[in-house]
Amino acid sequence: DTAVSQTPKYLVTQMGNDKSIKCEQNLGHDTMYWYKQDSKKFLKIMFSYNNKELIINETVPNRFSPKSPDKAHLNLHINSLELGDSAVYFCASSQRDRGSYEQYFGPGTRLTVT
Amino acid sequence: DAKTTQPTSMDCAEGRAANLPCNHSTISGNEYVYWYRQIHSQGPQYIIHGLKNNETNEMASLIITEDRKSSTLILPHATLRDTAVYYCIARDDKIIFGKGTRLHILP
Numbered sequence: 001d002t003a004v005s006q007t008p009k010y011l012v013t014q015m016g017n018d019k020s021i022k023c024e025q026n027l028g029h030d031t032m033y034w035y036k037q038d039s040k041k042f043l044k045i046m047f048s049y050n051n052k053e054l055i056i057n058e059t060v061p062n063r064f065s066p067k068s069p070d071k072a073h074l075n076l077h078i079n080s081l082e083l084g085d086s087a088v089y090f091c092a093s094s095q096r097d098r099g100s101y102e103q104y105f106g107p108g109t110r111l112t113v114t
Numbered sequence: 115d116a117k118t119t120q121p122t123s124m125d126c127a128e129g130r131a132a133n134l135p136c137n138h139s140t141i142s143g144n145e146y147v148y149w150y151r152q153i154h155s156q157g158p159q160y161i162i163h164g165l166k167n168n169e170t171n172e173m174a175s176l177i178i179t180e181d182r183k184s185s186t187l188i189l190p191h192a193t194l195r196d197t198a199v200y201y202c203i204a205r206d207d208k209i210i211f212g213k214g215t216r217l218h219i220l221p
Contacts, residue, residue, distance in 0.1 A: 004157075035211075041199070042211070042213070043152075043158065043201075043211040044211070045208055045209065045210065048208065056208055090157050090158070092157070092158075101146070101148070101205070101208070101209055102148075102160050102163060103150075103158075103160060103209060104160065105157030105158045105159070106157050107156065107157055108155075108156070108157050
């Protein structure tokens with residue numbers, strides 16, 4: 001009965017590789033997000049999709065491409081991985097049309113680029 | 115967007131009420147005050163939010179001053195499991211996390 005799930009939980013890969021992280025929510029929410037938390041523990045929003053449409057796109061390298069096949073899924077694909085991409089990536093969801101932004105977060109994916 | 119200011123860290127004895135302050139002096143009329151927390155190695159967890167009135171739920175109470183320039187999150191009976199980083203956020207469109215307050219619950 002997990003609300004927001006992410007796979008994989010851990011991802012270790014080499015520089016230059018391409019990898020994807022998957023996120024699924026079973027809350028029936030219409031909006032999903034990707035956040036990055038770096039080694040200094042700052043949590044920064046990267047993208048947000050509402051009903052499969054991109055609504056927030058912060059200053060993120062083009063190597064990062066989110067894809068939302070449906071409202072319940074928001075995947076993050078990263079091309080040409082760099083050392084600086086090492087971080088914990090969190091997916092979240094919310095129901096925007098309620099007028100508030102109460103977000104539910106997944107457990108995170110720890111990405112290590114070597 | 116309103117900037118929030120929180121103490122870097124706080125201690126609270128187990129069983130006592132933990133009162134976490136937050137200043138948001140530039141908050142605008144349509145910006146809600148949100149509180150989240152992040153327990154070590156977990157995803158952030160929503161706690162509570164409010165606009166003008168004080169709010170209470172099963173986790174905490176939120177006290178917002180009449181001028182809305184500051185608020186206090188109250189955990190009525192802190193337990194060791196409440197040890198976490200607590201984030202106060204004042205936004206109307208997207209959640210922006212600051213540095214938060216690291217709350218240590220002391221046995």
